[in-house]
Amino acid sequence: xxxMLQYNWQIREEWFAWCEQISAEELLRQRSxxxxxxxxxxxxxxxxxxxxxxxxxxKPDDPVPFEEYMSLERxxxxxxxxxxxxxLFLSTWTDExxxxxxxxxxxxKEYTAGEILRHVIAHEIHHIGxxxxxxxxxxxAPISPNFIGRGIR
Amino acid sequence: xxxMLQYNWQIREEWFAWCEQISAEELLRQRSxxxxxxxxxxxxxxxxxxxxxxxxxxKPDDPVPFEEYMSLERxxxxxxxxxxxxxLFLSTWTDExxxxxxxxxxxxKEYTAGEILRHVIAHEIHHIGxxxxxxxxxxxAPISPNFIGRGIR
Numbered sequence: 001x002x003x004m005l006q007y008n009w010q011i012r013e014e015w016f017a018w019c020e021q022i023s024a025e026e027l028l029r030q031r032s033x034x035x036x037x038x039x040x041x042x043x044x045x046x047x048x049x050x051x052x053x054x055x056x057x058x059k060p061d062d063p064v065p066f067e068e069y070m071s072l073e074r075x076x077x078x079x080x081x082x083x084x085x086x087x088l089f090l091s092t093w094t095d096e097x098x099x100x101x102x103x104x105x106x107x108x109k110e111y112t113a114g115e116i117l118r119h120v121i122a123h124e125i126h127h128i129g130x131x132x133x134x135x136x137x138x139x140x141a142p143i144s145p146n147f148i149g150r151g152i153r
Numbered sequence: 154x155x156x157m158l159q160y161n162w163q164i165r166e167e168w169f170a171w172c173e174q175i176s177a178e179e180l181l182r183q184r185s186x187x188x189x190x191x192x193x194x195x196x197x198x199x200x201x202x203x204x205x206x207x208x209x210x211x212k213p214d215d216p217v218p219f220e221e222y223m224s225l226e227r228x229x230x231x232x233x234x235x236x237x238x239x240x241l242f243l244s245t246w247t248d249e250x251x252x253x254x255x256x257x258x259x260x261x262k263e264y265t266a267g268e269i270l271r272h273v274i275a276h277e278i279h280h281i282g283x284x285x286x287x288x289x290x291x292x293x294a295p296i297s298p299n300f301i302g303r304g305i306r
Contacts, residue, residue, distance in 0.1 A: 001154075003271060004157075004266075004274070004275065005270055007271065007275060031286075031296070032286055032289045032290045033286030033287075033288070033289035033290065034282075034285065034286065034289075035287055047161060086243055099306070107194050109301075109302070110265045111301050111302075112306050114156075114306070115300065115301055115305065115306050116301060118156060118160065118300045118305075119299065119300035119301040121157070121280050121300075122157065122160060122300045123298070123299075123300075125275050125278040125279050125282065126278050126279075126281060126282040126285070127282060127300040128279060128282065129187075129278065129279040129280060129281065129282020129283045129285070129287060130282045130283070130286050131287040132186055132187065132279070132282070132283060133184075133185060133186030133283050133287070134186075134286070135185065135186070136169075136185045136186035136187075137185045137186065141235075142186070145275060145276070145279040146272065146276075147268065147271045147272035147274075147276070148262075148268055148269060148272040149262070149264075152268065152271075153252070153265050153267070153270050
């Protein structure tokens, strides 16, 4: 499970680098599907991962307004600012935590911690798949989504 | 890991049902990104999963020509025809198998069995993300990619 998160983080960094070739206007342009723009997709991935990691830890999940992160530099800062705590928490993860029952404070629904982590993993990969279509629509090669060959074993 | 494969299989079935509302022409229409059409994406997901499961087992990975599976019915048959063996093999999966070294016969590159399974998982989710963009371009709601709430614990 942690290996798939490492994969997501590698790919995310590669998309940040990919974004450097795109104008701010293109990064914010409204597109079909997903959450609507390249930058908002990256924001959404970071926000959702962070929210769930906070919820699993029983910490308050304070809202992060997109309006404060509407540039590539700000998005990269956001990702970096959360990453330390996310990685630290996950470094304490054990198989026994998989079944821990977690209540989502926003709707009182109950999930297991493992179910939430799998949700976070799939969530990022799904949205990255959307970026890959938009990339081709822009005439650009997307980042390779291959897991194999990344040295994550 | 097996839970994420179960997730993929659920979502795949839901996309098969989603496809019922689309004409054969739309299913085969060339689109931007990915492998180019809705039907070819589903074929590709099935083919790649099957190939890697064959390779992990040391079995021959006979080519499956897309030209023989160019309808939704044929694609569903293909998925069903492989699924029994895929599920049976994965039911024997243990954590100890994760590090088993596997040589890909096509290019002689070495991976671990766990690395390959993670590749297969991410591969399907990534391509499903592409379907979700094409779905919106068609004016249709995509299948929910949520892992939470599916009862896979």
